[in-house]
Amino acid sequence: MVSLNEEVIRKVIAEVLAEMVPSPEAGKKAENPSSPKAASSMKLAEKGAAEKSSDPRDVVIGISPGFGVGFNETIVGTPHSEVLRQLMAGIEEEGMKPRVVRVLHTCDVAFIGKKAAELSGSGVAVGVLSRGTAVIHHKDLPPLGNLELFPQSPLLDSETFRAIGRNAAKYGKGENPVPVPTKNDPMARPRYQGLAALLHNKEMRFVDPKKDPVEIEVVFER
Amino acid sequence: MAEKKRSKRFQVLENRPVHKDGFIGEWIETGLIAMGSPNDPKPSVKVSGGKIVEMDGKRREDFDMIDQFIADYAIDVSITEEAMAKSDEELARMLVDINVPAEEVRKIFGGLTPAKLASVMDKLNIVEIMMAMQKMRVRQTPKNQAHVTSATDNPVMLACDAAEAAYRGFAEIETTVAVFKYGPLNALSLLVGSQVGRPGVLTQDALEESFELEIGMRGLTAYAETVSVYGTEGVFVDGDDTPWSKAFLASCYASRGIKMRFTSGTGSEAQMGAAEGKSMLYLEARCILITKGAGVQGLQNGSISCIGVPGAVPSGLRAVAAENLLTMTMGMEVASGNDQTFSHSDLRRTARTIPQFFPGTDLIFSGYSAVPNCDNMFAGSNWDIEDMDDYLALQRDFKVDGGVRPVLEEDVIAVRNKAARALQAVYEELGFPPITDEEVEAATYANTSKDVPPRNIPEDLKAADRIMKEGITGVDVIKALAKRGFRDVAEAILMMMKQRISGDYLQTSAWIDENGYVWSAVNDPNKYHGPTTGYQMSPERWEEIKNIPWAIRAEDV
Numbered sequence A: 001m002v003s004l005n006e007e008v009i010r011k012v013i014a015e016v017l018a019e020m021v022p023s024p025e026a027g028k029k030a031e032n033p034s035s036p037k038a039a040s041s042m043k044l045a046e047k048g049a050a051e052k053s054s055d056p057r058d059v060v061i062g063i064s065p066g067f068g069v070g071f072n073e074t075i076v077g078t079p080h081s082e083v084l085r086q087l088m089a090g091i092e093e094e095g096m097k098p099r100v101v102r103v104l105h106t107c108d109v110a111f112i113g114k115k116a117a118e119l120s121g122s123g124v125a126v127g128v129l130s131r132g133t134a135v136i137h138h139k140d141l142p143p144l145g146n147l148e149l150f151p152q153s154p155l156l157d158s159e160t161f162r163a164i165g166r167n168a169a170k171y172g173k174g175e176n177p178v179p180v181p182t183k184n185d186p187m188a189r190p191r192y193q194g195l196a197a198l199l200h201n202k203e204m205r206f207v208d209p210k211k212d213p214v215e216i217e218v219v220f221e222r
Numbered sequence B: 001m002a003e004k005k006r007s008k009r010f011q012v013l014e015n016r017p018v019h020k021d022g023f024i025g026e027w028i029e030t031g032l033i034a035m036g037s038p039n040d041p042k043p044s045v046k047v048s049g050g051k052i053v054e055m056d057g058k059r060r061e062d063f064d065m066i067d068q069f070i071a072d073y074a075i076d077v078s079i080t081e082e083a084m085a086k087s088d089e090e091l092a093r094m095l096v097d098i099n100v101p102a103e104e105v106r107k108i109f110g111g112l113t114p115a116k117l118a119s120v121m122d123k124l125n126i127v128e129i130m131m132a133m134q135k136m137r138v139r140q141t142p143k144n145q146a147h148v149t150s151a152t153d154n155p156v157m158l159a160c161d162a163a164e165a166a167y168r169g170f171a172e173i174e175t176t177v178a179v180f181k182y183g184p185l186n187a188l189s190l191l192v193g194s195q196v197g198r199p200g201v202l203t204q205d206a207l208e209e210s211f212e213l214e215i216g217m218r219g220l221t222a223y224a225e226t227v228s229v230y231g232t233e234g235v236f237v238d239g240d241d242t243p244w245s246k247a248f249l250a251s252c253y254a255s256r257g258i259k260m261r262f263t264s265g266t267g268s269e270a271q272m273g274a275a276e277g278k279s280m281l282y283l284e285a286r287c288i289l290i291t292k293g294a295g296v297q298g299l300q301n302g303s304i305s306c307i308g309v310p311g312a313v314p315s316g317l318r319a320v321a322a323e324n325l326l327t328m329t330m331g332m333e334v335a336s337g338n339d340q341t342f343s344h345s346d347l348r349r350t351a352r353t354i355p356q357f358f359p360g361t362d363l364i365f366s367g368y369s370a371v372p373n374c375d376n377m378f379a380g381s382n383w384d385i386e387d388m389d390d391y392l393a394l395q396r397d398f399k400v401d402g403g404v405r406p407v408l409e410e411d412v413i414a415v416r417n418k419a420a421r422a423l424q425a426v427y428e429e430l431g432f433p434p435i436t437d438e439e440v441e442a443a444t445y446a447n448t449s450k451d452v453p454p455r456n457i458p459e460d461l462k463a464a465d466r467i468m469k470e471g472i473t474g475v476d477v478i479k480a481l482a483k484r485g486f487r488d489v490a491e492a493i494l495m496m497m498k499q500r501i502s503g504d505y506l507q508t509s510a511w512i513d514e515n516g517y518v519w520s521a522v523n524d525p526n527k528y529h530g531p532t533t534g535y536q537m538s539p540e541r542w543e544e545i546k547n548i549p550w551a552i553r554a555e556d557v
Helices: A006-019 A080-093 A109-119 A158-172 A188-206 B008-014 B065-074 B080-085 B088-096 B102-109 B114-121 B126-136 B155-168 B180-197 B209-217 B233-238 B243-255 B280-293 B316-329 B346-357 B385-398 B409-430 B437-445 B457-469 B474-483 B487-502 B539-546
Strands: A042-049 A058-063 A097-102 A124-128 A134-138 A148-150 A214-220 B045-048 B051-055 B143-147 B172-175 B202-205 B223-228 B259-263 B298-300 B333-335 B363-369
Touching (some): A058 A109, A058 A158, A080 A124, A109 A124, A134 A158, B051 B065, B065 B233, B065 B280, B088 B102, B102 B126, B114 B280, B155 B180, B155 B437, B180 B409, B180 B474, B243 B259, B280 B298, B316 B333, B316 B346, B385 B539
Parallel strands (some): B143 B363, B172 B202, B298 B333
Antiparallel strands (some): A134 A148
């Protein structure tokens, strides 16, 4: 059971609700992806078009269009810097090389994961949304297939992201790891689905169907 | 900031479970509105040369792919102008008027556009929607569907829980996975378990579409429903799909003799950020007409996995009931939701089920959790097995057929034990990782997957791979069961395989009884037209519902 930080949730809800006041400016404000409100403890620098790697040790982390720019934390307040730190550390622990790519044409975690896997030298990728929803994908699986899926974003904590990184690396090495234990909280939906819908509608503003994935350099600031 | 003095009463109220639910305000520009968005199109239709040339304020050349599909395949052109000329009020009254036969309503409504359908629904209050459901559902006898899943994909638990669900009376049972690659093994557990519990129960393995089709063709599942359609082009395209591709997939199932229905539901477009500012019910009306246009026999709707979205906005649960009613009115089977957690409040979750439970639908739940919700891999259902005695009491309190029956503990233990042993035999015959006697014993008496010993997951997954790679089918399962003395179970599965050839269960709203006889809207059509007509509980069924084992009997006191 994840301990929920009520304060953070209330803050997010308040922020989102504040933006719902229908004004002609409301839509425009959130549309600037280079807003200085970027994640506090890391920098995400765009490094041009993401290429397909031929390095068999390459494991890609595909982040969603608004990850770390429009949003700084997951639905339960885990900072995006922490999400990437844990995923990358998990991959490195297994002797593989993490590479971060931002997918811009969709906000669907399955398609983000699939796209990232197609760019990955090992053929394996992790896809992750701003609110925390994650998937481990393989380039040869159909888009709605997956190696492991973590659909309940409120249940994903640092430890789980670490384990996801580790397992992605293991699949990349051709191993058959024990799947990350699935968490299940039947009450996550009643509590968070409305909020998740609000957050998703906000993240959709960062989607550009015409844009290809871009390579991201991550610099952690502490 | 000075501490505000608080009312003790308000402090009590805000600690009630309902305050844990996520309520949100309407947000019209993103479609977070249940019914009647100011952005919904005004209903209209124009026909020229036998074709719809204008629909809901849009000319044919401006149609998106969904408009085109609906205009060309779903709306009855011969009657559309006459039907659309009627007022919303007149059409709404036809739905509840016992003197207007369902067939006549269906004929007129077959000519209505999505915007008109949504607008008519907005004229009905919740009781009128329920009255209309009682008349409009296609099959007369209501039934129920269950979820059977395991948090650890434990094959023995799945077989036991499938057997118990079937024995308790569910006509269809559905599984999915915690780990994707367990899919084939979960299908196998449900097949064996269900036919131990009650021959004829249909089973499903909700996963990725191509996998579902393949495993259905192998005879390891009997139906599919996780073929999703959406009300805006944006969401369709995001999923690499079109109404035509979904229709093609539907025909793949039909041609292989596998029952199938589509899935849709209010809130999905808003949840995926592509509602184009339209109301949830208007978009759902489009989904219902896509399904009708594709020639599919039925639809799972009632918001389904997005229930937290309509559940969070005003009049959302009324919209959810209205979408069920629209599906019935279009002449299709409805598996009517109630299948996902949406509230912390026992009062709210009971009330959410009333609009389907009291009038009855083809399948009242499209997933009553026949396992405790901690094991529910659909992320929890609105009701679970631990609520079962409450559910049985409600059937009895109101003399309502909710599709399940009271059972005795010793009978359930026997059925679970037999299912576990049957699966043990199949695993051994197929050379899969053994199921020990200890596991059989634990699963027989278990409540959740935590009550059984853990499996070696990587080894199980190799067996799952083997099912797919070696082409293992229902026939292999039949052979294994027959060889190991489970002849009755083998015969039940053989009977299910024969259904693929006869195809009777592809008729609208079909279920199969324990003798292999198919019941559907064809031979059990809903004839409700007022009191004493329509579904009348038989004396035997009423006896069954009355006799909850824990009621005190006069003769025992």
